[in-house]
Amino acid sequence: MTQIYTKADQVIVWLGPAEDNSDALMECLQEIGQEAADLAIESYLTKERLPLLHKIMRNENPEDPVTMQYQPLMAKAVAKLQGLLHEMVAWNERLWFTRVWVIQEQALGSDPFFLCGYKTVRLDLIPFAMLIWDGCVSEATVEVPPTGADEFRRLLLKAQDRRSSPLMAVRRRRRNFIKGVGPGDDFYHVLKKAYVDGDAQATQTRDRIYGLLSLATDADKLGITPDYVTEESHPTFIEAAHALVRVGRIEMLSFSQFPKDIEGLPSWVPDWRSTLEHSYLYAFEDAEKLIVRASGESSIELVPTDNRGVLGIRGMIVDTIETTGDVWRWETDREFRYKLLQTITTLCEEAAAKGFGHEIYENSDRQAEAMWRVPVADLYWTKGVRYHRPGSAVKSDYEDCMNVLRLLSLTFESFPPEERQQLLDDFYRQIPGQSNYSENMDKLSGKRPYMTRQGYLGMGPGEACPGDVVVILLGSRIPYVLRPSGDGTMYCFVGEAYCDGVMDGELLTKREKTTFLIA
Known part of the structure; x- marks a missing residue:
């Protein structure tokens, strides 16, 4: 099939009969996508030029000739697509997008078309149309109705959850690879x-x-x-x-x-x-350089085994987990977010009391920072700065987050009016920092906080429990958690982890290498 799709002059992908007003959506995608293609939007789809497109969509320079061309298109996209959100959801839920074999159908064809009912749209135009639409949504040019605002926002999020996007990303990178202009x-x-x-x-x-x-x-x-x-x-x-x-x-x-x-x-x-689920490194994989490298510059060292089901690999043991907190998920109530932060605070205090901090951290100031580094895995993303390791300014976001969550747990009516007003003023002032910090916590959804016997702190897999070991495998960017067998000769894999104080290769000179046999 690979040769058939590759050599075909045209591939027509049948999505099924017209339904759920799909004709209107197909026409809109074709129109918006074609106009975006005419504006050479594809030329911006590189790591170097994509920020330029974002500036254009934000209308940062209204006098810029290119910006002046894009803004009317964005206005048209809002006018047409905002009324087709239910149609987008229905389109996304078509079974074609879930079938693994059809990925090559759209990725390998030279000029594939989607056919839905009697309407067609060039497949390569769809991501262009969606890029324009996403720009409208991110820049808040989509108008939220005064009534039913929450329901509209949920619908908007659902419409943006597109099954087709990853598939088309494979296609674009495959095409660039064949052209010799990308790694594929x-x-x-x-x-x-x-x-x-x-x-x-x-x-x-x-x-x-x-x-x-x-x-x-x-x-x-x-x-x-x-x-x-x-x-x-x-x-x-x-x-x-x-x-x-x-x-x-x-x-x-x-x-x-x-x-x-x-x-x-x-x-x-x-x-x-x-x-x-995504790795917690998901948002940082596009960073220009590796932000964390727990195993330093080491390479993978495999150890041959007689059993194909056993992975033999070299690495280092960080320590054994002693205490764990509850599994946390981002979609749970804000009380659980507050509880997670309180649990990590308690673990930090217990770790400090162990007296091993000087072996883990360069100084006491860095040890104290674990309180606000652990909940975000010492990785931070902001709209202006993008990907980075958090600096002291993030501590302020953490404090805002703690204060806002604490205020939300209070009963405002129990305070005198003047004190109540001061609390409200503080609350609204701290919301931006709280929002930034909370969003950065969300990448650790499904994980639980832990403390090891020596006082290492981190976030581990939801299945982690006391007695498991935190390890760094040679060649890996992040630590993992393994579960020793009864006699200690074999391990079971538990999941990925963050461990404060070891994410930059610090243990390479502190621990001896050992062989892990993982079954």
Whole structure:
């Protein structure tokens, strides 16, 4: 099929019959997308030029000739698409977007069209139209109705949750790779776009692997040969996991999440189902340089094993987990956010009392900073500064967050009027900082705080418990949590972790290397 799609003059993708006013949406996508293409929007889709497009969409320089061309298009997009939100949701929910085999259908064709009912739209125009629309939403040019505002915002978010976006990202990078103007996607990134960013599904579980091989730039290097003879499917996933680790993709481990839906998989092997959650490094993967590197400049060191289900790999033990807090999820009530921050404060105090701080941190000031670094994994994103390690200014956001959450827990009516007004003034003044900090906490959804025996602090997987060990595998950017077997010779993989004080390779000179056998 790869050669058929690649050599075809035109690929027509059938989405199904017209329904849910799909004709109107198809016409709109074609029109907005074509006008965006005429303005050479694709030329901005590089890491260097994308910030220029954002400035244009923000209308930072209204006298700029290019900005003057884009602003009418954005106004048109709002006028047309704002009334088609329900249609967007229905479009996103079409089954075509969930089938793993159709990813190559749209990614490999030279000029594919979507056909829905009797309406067509060039596939390459859809991401252009959506880019314009997303710019309108992010710059708040979309008008929220005075009645039913909350319901409208929920609808708006749902309409932006597009199954097609990761698939089209694969297509764009594949096209650039063929043209010689981009690196394309290796197998790890194709898998991630399909099952973490997207929700691709396959009737045969092994096709989660085989259905994407043709899109990977490193397919030949991986040496994965499709096998439909073996009755069980788990050997396919074990083979794929070994291949990914062999080519240096140790970060694949972050997607070995539980519970798995394939029987017989070792704990360290991802099942690549469509419900996988992002790594907490997700927002920082596009940063120009690695922001964290727990294993320093080391490379992966694999150790041969007799059992293909066992991963032999070298690394270092940080420490054993002694205490854990509750699992936290961003969508829970604000009380749980406040409880998480309070739990981390308590763990920081208990860790300081252990007296090992001088072995973990360079000084007492840095140790005290754990209180506001741990809840955001010492990684921060802001609209102006983008990706960075948090500095002292983030402490102010943390304090604003704590104060706002504390104020929300109070009963304002119990305070005298003048004191009540002061509390309200403080509340509104601190909301921007609280919002920034809360959004940066959200990447750790599904994790729980922990403290080790020596006083290392961090956020670990939801399945972590006392007795588990925090480790750094050579070649990895972040720590992981493993569970020792009864005799201590084998380990089970538990999940990814953040560990304060070890994220920049500090342990390379403090710990001896050891071999982990992970089953």
